[in-house]
Amino acid sequence: MSDATTTAKSSKRSLSAQLGLWIALAVAAVSMLSIATFDDRGPETTEERIQRLSDSFACPECDGQSVSESNAAVAATIRALIRDRVAEGMSDTEIRDELIRGYSSDVLLNPPSEGISALVWILPVVFVVFGVGGWIAAVRRTGGGTRTATDDDRQLVADALDGGHDTPDGGRDDAS
Amino acid sequence: MNSALGFAFSVLGLSASVFGALGGVYALVRRTPHLLTTIRQWAGLVIIAAVGCFVVMEVALFQRDYTVKFVQLVGSDATPPLFNFAALWSALEGSIILWTFILAGYVGAYLWKFRKQITDPLHGWTLVVLLTICAFFFALMVGPSNPFTEVAVPANFVGQGPNPLLQNHVLVAFHPPMLYLGFVGFSVPFAFAIAALITGRVGEGWLVETRRWTVAAWAFLTLGIVLGAWWSYEVLGWGGYWAWDPVENASLLPWLTGTAYLHSVMVQERRGMLRVWNLSLLCSTFALTILGTFLSRSGVVDSVHAFSEGGVGPWMLAFFAVVSAVSVGLIAWRGDRLRSPGAIDSPLSREASFLANNVIFGALAFVVLLGTVFPLLAEAYDDTRLTIGRPYFDSMARPIAFVMLFLMAAAPVLPWRKASGELLSERLFWPAVIGVGSMFVAIVLGARGFYPMLTFGLGGFAAGAALRQVALATRRQGWRGFVGRTNGGMIVHLGVVLLAVGVASSEAYKTDRTATLLPGQSMEVAGHTFTYDSFAGDETSARIKIWANVRIDGDEVYTPAQTRYTQRGMIVPTPSVKPGFTEDLFLVLDDAPRNGDVTAPIRLRVVVRPMITWLWAGGALMGFGSLLAIFPGRRRRGTEPVSAAVTTAAERDPVPA
Incomplete structure (x- = not known):
């Protein structure tokens, strides 16, 4: 991209005017996100709760599909059981515990956060922490700042002034 | 006859690839270029053998x-x-x-x-690696x-025919070959990387x-995955359309590392940095295609597409181990030449x-791999039975996807080396306006x-x-600016945005209802009326198909069906979909009267x-976008003022291997 046009444009708008525009955009974004969040459909309806619960249990016979997706008989049984228990006023945890007792712990699609399966939740966080740490280390490493021109660099410039040559590949077109 | 001929072709393929690879290594080590050219004949035989196997089986x-x-x-x-025809796969x-057929095609x-x-050692070694991979697959055969x-x-x-799910839709003819073209295609850059490491x-x-x-x-690979999602839908x-099923995950893993590689490779081309990193990403991408095949084809994980036969499992795992060990070993051996001359x-x-893109793609790949193999590891460790399903993957992938979208907005406007705040403010202003504008339009349209x-x-x-x-x-x-890598990449980004918006809306605003209907009765879902008109059936020697005629909004008739495949005795529902730009109406016949009683009720599921x-x-x-990126872009003159990659001493004076 041509930096000349960029600077020409930015000089038209002063820095403080730019800052103002950005603040306005940020305020607009935050307010729309808030509208979207708080003007939502209101508290969860019973139907939505049943759907959410059915989404979170695995059908014991169908390779990791949830009971809400599966067409198997046992999935229909569990769906009916969830509907009954919700109607009886049981809490999510009570329903969960009953299903674990009735089937086994692998009826949960979301691995529990205690015991060995806690690792599934912890390890990704560790990965991200190390990844971000590595990124920070990489971008803060000094040494690239004050490099002097080598003979190769001078040669490159000299070639350019001579009229130059095409790159063999011609594909280094990732300009910006 | 076919049996003997097919086996003969397999043996020919195995021997030609083994002899070709060994002969190539000998010629390369002894530095005899005229001997190296014979690798072409061996490779030719490998191609004939692979085509032969394919044709004989068809x-x-x-x-x-x-x-x-x-x-x-x-x-x-x-x-x-x-x-x-598609039964082959x-x-x-x-x-x-x-x-093997596709691999031979790439060769x-x-x-x-x-x-x-061909006499260049770099290409010689690449062919040796490719023939070694061929040898492995012929050995399996x-x-x-x-x-x-x-x-x-x-x-x-009379035969059972393929799994009924695989003879139900024309996409079956496209999704697996497309996916394999992607999987196998990574063999070529992988072989090149190994050859570059060997030759130094x-x-x-x-x-x-x-x-x-x-x-x-x-x-x-991208098209294969998307076609797979479409087929599933x-x-x-x-x-x-996406269940985070182990086999889906296995196809996503190399896609994630491959995507990371496609981005970070530009840093190396331009600045000569991240060499070890790029080689590792490329080698892991190839290794993950093998691991994915192991996971999906050995029966260790339960999934709708896992084939139950277990014979090749240990072989695949061994090959994965060899690929990983060779890659790690070679990268360590060439460590001194891989030091980057530059810094960020x-x-x-x-x-x-x-680099941030790589961290985030790496994180998603890690989560997907962890969630896929953890149940296996936990069971091996202390017999804990656990399922890791959709809710886990959804909750992990969501924040990562948001960071990806943010990077897709910010990164393309960043210049190499460094940017000033002013520059960013200038370049990001209109994109930010478009972002806020989209939210405004969504709010006005009632999205919450x-x-x-x-x-x-x-x-x-x-x-x-x-x-x-x-x-x-x-x-x-x-128009010339429209083709080439930069622009192709941006078109790919636009595709990703469409995909992200499609996923977000179709998940958040989906309505899913099931009702039992007698003929003439209707159900209302998301403002549409679905009327059950009548019931019909049709029988051929292979299958019995029954369907309900359902009228949508009193107008068009759609026919969700169930097909019972007589040979396998399996009942497969065939959904009927009314697609649309703003919404899809998806009808499934959950339950239908078995005995052909046309007055009995049906159970109909409607998903909007x-x-x-x-x-x-x-x-x-x-x-x-990828096609545009492959198309040769504008030729940049070598003299244009871009910063050339800094070469190390080792490269200026290449040491022959």
Whole structure:
């Protein structure tokens, strides 16, 4: 991209005017996100709760599909059981515990956060922490700042002034 | 006859690839270029053998030659021609034939492209690696999963045909070959990387040579995955398209590392940095295609597409171990030549943003791998039985996807080296306006919910950044600016935005209702009326199909069906979908009267998913963008003022291997 046009444009708008525009955009974004969040459909309806619960249990016979997706008989049984228990006023945890007792712990699609399966939740966080740490280390490493021109660099410039040559590949077109 | 011929071709393929690879190594070590050219003949034989195996198996399928074990497994008198052709990849042994066939195709393309440079050790070693991979797959065909084994045919045998799910939709003819073109395509850049490590020519040359091969493999893999999602939506009848099923995850893993590689490789081309990193990413991408095949084809994980045969499992795992060990060993051995001469100057630079992209793609790949293999590990460790399903993957992938969208907005406007705040403010202003504008439009149209709104905002932001780049490129160079890698990449980004918006809306605003209806009765879902009109059926020798005529909004009739495949006795629901730009109406016949009683009630499930077609459109746009990226872009004159990669002493004075 041509930096000349960029600077020409930015000089038209002063820095403080730019800052103002950005603040306005940020305020607009935050307010729309808030509208979207708080003007939502209101508290969860019973139907939505049943759907959410059915989404979170695995059908014991169908390779990791949830009971809400599966067409198997046992999935229909569990769906009916969830509907009954919700109607009886049981809490999510009570329903969960009953299903674990009735089937086994692998009826949960979301691995529990205690015991060995806690690792599934912890390890990704560790990965991200190390990844971000590595990124920070990489971008803060000094040494690239004050490099002097080598003979190769001078040669490159000299070639350019001579009229130059095409790159063999011609594909280094990732300009910006 | 077919059986013997097929086996002969497998043995020919195995011996030709082994001799070719060994002869190549000998010629390369002894530095005898004239001997090296014979590798071409060996490779030619490998190609003939692979094509031979493929053709013989297709002929056997069409001749209904049940003396061939594989045909007995998946063939049937009643299968229609298209699905009979596709039956080749409907089970394990045949899919290895397809794999080998495609690999041979890539070897052929490679030989043609580099026919003049065959005596160059870099190309010699690449062919050696490719032939070694061929040898592995031919060995599978000769040994543990021989599809051509001759078997006795039981009296009156008519065959079961392929799995009913695989003879239900035309996409079955496209999704697996596309996916395999992607999987196998990564063999070429991988072989190049290994050759570069062996010859010590680890500079940027091999990267430039393999760029288009990598983009092509990536594009095939992308299309394969999206077609798979579409097939799952159109055929499986559970109302979704992506279940985080282990086999889906196995195809996603190399896609994630491959995507990371396509981005970080630009840093190496431009600045000569991240060499170890790029080689590791490329080698892991290839290794993950093998691991994925192991996971999906060995029966260790339960999944709708896992083939139950277990014979090749240990072989695949061993091959994965060899690939990983060789890659790690070679990278360590060449460590001294891989040191980067440069450093990243600023966090606000193109190279830093590519590195951030790598962290985030790496994180998603890690989560997907962990979630897929953890249940296996836990069970092996202390017999804990646990399931890791959709809710886990959804909650982990969501924040990562938001960071990806943000990077897609910010990174394309960043210059190399470093950027000033002013520059960013100038370049990001209009993209940000588009982002806020999309949220405003969504709010006015009645969209609510934090996650979808964030997707619309960040999606608009990212689309704005991509459009800005496209506009600049075409304004400067006309249509010529539209092709080439930079612009192709931006079109791919636009595809990703469409896909993200499609996923967010179709998940957040989906309505899913089931009702039992008598003829003439109706149900109301999301403002549409679904009336059950009548019931019908149709019978052929292969299947019995029954369907309900359902009138939508008193107008068009749709026919959700159930098909019972007589040979396998399996009932497969066939959903009926009314697609649309703003929403899809998806009908499934959950339960139907078995005895043909037309007055009995049916159970009908209706799923309304807004904007799901955006997902397929996004996939298509990603494919189109990749095509533009493969197309040679504007030739940059070598003299244009860009910063050239700094070369190390080792590269300036290449040491012959």
